[in-house]
Every structure is written in structure tokens, then in C-alpha cells.
Amino acid sequence: MQAVSLIMIQPFFIMKNKQSIGVFDSGYGGLTVFKSIIGKLPEYNYIYFGDNARAPYGDHSFETIYQYTLECVEWLFAQGCPLVILACNTASAKALRSIQQNVLPYKYPNHRVLGVIRPTAEIVGEYTQTKRIGVMGTRGTINSESYLMEINKFFPGVQIAQQSCPMWVPLIENNEHLSPGADYFVEKYVNELLSKDSNIDCIVLACTHYPLLVPKIREILPPEINLLGQSDIVADSLVLYLQNHPELESQIAKEGKTAFFTSGDQEDFNSSASIFFGEEIVAIRASPY
Template sequence: MKRQHVIGMFDSGVGGLTVMKEILEQIPELRIIYLGDTARVPYGNRSKEELIDFGEEIITFLISQGAEAVVVACNTSSANALPDLKKSFDIPLIGTIEPGARLAVSKTSGGKIGLIATEATVRSKAYSSAISRVLSKGVLPEDQGLRESWQQGEQSIALVKSQACPLFVPLVEAGLSKTPEARGIARTYLSGFDTAGVDALILGCTHYPFLAPVIRDILGEQTALIDPAQAMVDELKSVLDKLDEVQEMKAKSTVKETWKLRFYVSGDPELFQSVGNTLLPGLIQEVRQVIWGD
């Protein structure tokens, strides 16, 4: 397996590092260029038009740095901009929504799926549509009883409750994900999921896995926490297999480079490095700044 490829990744800030961690654990041969658009964080209150413009600007930059595929490690961009971005670029773009929906459907035990996300992602209803879509494609729960009940039309599988959590991203970006303040805010946001009977909760923002210990303490072990990053890696592996085939057909010889990870931000490099290494110790050695044009 070659995996001598360069992929780009982007998020509004440090949240996409949760996806990067999953990728590095499963595909360590990859070289990754990560861009955190920290000058414009958070994305959750942005319009669709803004998100498309940001995505076009960032993906163009990542391609200029050698990216052969781009992981849109941001649920807000994936929900609102990705369909349009795919029309503008001819390299593979991997988002969070459908992989997250597939994983949620496979892990639910009672058919009641919940979502916490940014305001823009909740407003888009992208996850609700994706859950219906993956079920129509044949994705089924691992729980045999639920699978049979759904196939017989006796039980539904659906997104039953969504909650926007606008304060979560600023907390993570400030390095405050483990504080009493974070716990209090999380308790408020999560208060209705027990009564809704939710048994699988989609962490619908790549920042949110950094809050997973707090969320787990509040909801308990009976609620499966769904991190779309796990399913995104499976999709990325398929993309890399196709890139390998293309590389072989072109008999392309590549010059091996020594760099492994490159980090760029549009805001403060030192803040990103400090917070990023607090969340994932020792990962970030250097951060370069990109200044967007007006």
C-alpha cells in the first residue's frame, strides 16, 4: 500500500485536528497540509454564500500546496457548502455529513438519533436528509433486533432531536474544553436528549470530540457518541486506493520528501499552536500564517 500522497484538510480552527488524529492513526504514511481558518472562526453563524467563498479560497490554496484530495473537516462547511464546492473542483472532496450519518445508523440500538452541531449545520437539516439517504442505500444498524424491526416497517430510524451549541467552538478554540464552565454549558445544551430517548448522539462539529469526556459524563455510557471522523477515514482510504491506481497507470515516480505535517492558519499562529498542542500534545511543531485577500 503506497499512501505516498498529500492531502489537504481544513476547518474553521482546531476542531479538524480530531479528524487528523484519526487519519494519522490509521494511515500514518500520508502527508497532510492542515489549514485552520482562525481569522474567521466560528463558521456556525455564517451564510451559505460566505461558506462557499471561504471553501473555494481555502481549497484553491491547498491545491497550490500540492494537495491531491481535500478533507473538509468541518460539519458546517460540509452541510452548507460542499455540494457547491464539488462542482468547482475536480479533485476528491470528503465531507463529514454522510460518513457521520452512516456511522450513526450502524451504531443506534433504538432508532433514535440525536445531533449537536453549529447553528448553520442544524439549520441545514443535512444530517436528517443523510440518515434517510444512507438507509435507502442499504446501510443498516448493527443491532439485529432493530435491523429486523426496521426492515419489517415496525420501527423507525431517524434524527429525533437536534441542538445547536454555539458556545462549544469558542470554548475549544480558547483551550477551555475541560473547565467547569464547559461542563455547565454542556449540561444546558444536553438537557433534552434523555427525555427524547436518544441512544446515539452525532458530534456534528469536529471541535466537539474534544468535549467528549464532558458529554459522556452527562449522558452516560448508554448513549453512543458518534464521531464522523472514524467513518471519514474509511472514505479517505477508498479515495487513496483510486489515487494509487491513477498513479500506477501514469507510471508516475514521486520524489520522497521529508516533511510529514504542515499547518497554516489565517489568524494567530502562536495561539493555534498553543491550543492545538494542549488538545493533541506535541503534534504541532510549526504554524505558518496565510493572509486572505480582500
């Protein structure tokens, strides 16, 4: 596999002088979104940061997730990212609104932070005829009820059933997601969701890890049920956002360069990240705290 083009020499100073779009996730899942973003917007400079040392975020409290997310966002700001995408459903659910409302206006008025939940909520109603939607995610995302609130803003007539899938992320991160051993847990959570509402005709995969399970999920789902991932949705939303905000878009360097950082072990990140990104990755270790 061909390695991704990286900014490897004095990355902190280069990034400060060449502003980039920041992409954050608690670990690896955001790489599925990042891959789609680069595919649609290859001309920009990017920094990806995975907080692998403190992952997973899913079972932490709101306060802890907010603090972790804010530290990582501010680190990306310091590297020269005026725009940061939270490519993580848990961070989007539990930290995004507080950062947008309580931090940016007072501390970073010229910076923006976007998430993955709203772009999905804005269009999900177009994929259902029965007006019955299922949402599958981590415990943290499901318990936050963020999808319930956001989808009801845009499609108030839709009924939503939710299902947490606590075993899916560990299966994926241990590269067992396509093994026969994963079949039980994929079938278990899908059937539990459908048992809550037999009229569901659209399911949102509300975790950026879950696209890797699509082949197995599709084996179980009736063919008439739409399966909605977030990667292309978020990428398309970013395309429109940059078109509508030229004052921000003009700040981003257009050299087509990408740098990867992790708070965890570099070798572990490089080994696992390629599962999500589809290409070899060479990351730099950095700490936002």
C-alpha cells in the same frame, strides 16, 4: 512534547513538487480528525490549513461560508493537493456539494474534495437499536439540516432530533472545556436534546471540536447511549477511498511529512492547536485571499 515533523524550507515550492493530501478547517477542530488520519495513514504527505482569521464559520450565511471554503480549497489545490478533506462540519454542510457539483467538473476535473458528514451518515444507523438518533452541532450545521438529509438517504426509518450547542466551541477554544465552569453548558444542551426524544440511543457529535468534551458528556449520558465522534470514522473512510481510487492515491508523496498553515496569528495557532492535536505544532502564516 515532541514537535511534529514539518516541511519548513520553501514550503510552497516543496509542496507543489511533492503532492499532498490537504486538510481544511475553519480553525482548530479539524485537527482532531487530522490526528486520526495521520494515525491510520502516516506514510502520506499532508498540508493542514486553518482559516483562523475568519473563524468561526458557524453563524455565517451559506454564501459567505461557500466563498470562504472555496478560497481555502483553491489555495490547497495551488500548493499541490489533488485531494482535500473538509474536516469541518459547517463547511461540509454549506459548501461541499456546491464545490463538488459546480466547481470541480469545470475548473478542477482531476481534483477531489471530501467532507465529514457523509462518512458519518453512512454508518450511524448501525449504532442504534431504537432507530432514534440525536445530532449535536453548531447552529450552522444544525440549521443546514444536512445530517437529516444524509442520514435519511442511508437509513430512511431512523428518527433524528437535533440540538445546537453554541457555547461549546468557545469553551473549547478558550481551553475551559474540562473546567467546572463548562459543566452547566454541557448538561444544558445534552438534557435539551434528550428532552426532545427520550428513546435516543445514539448521539452524533457533529462538530470536530466536540471530542474534547467527551469526558464531561459521558458523565451525564446514560451508559446505554452510544456517543459517536467523527475522527476515526472519517479516517477509516479516507483509507477506503484511497484504496478505491489508485489513480489519485498514486499522486500523493509518501514521505510522512506534514505542514501546518493558518490565516491567523501563528503564535495563537501554535498555542491552541496543541490542545486539539495532542502535540506541539509549528505553523506558517498564509492567506488564501
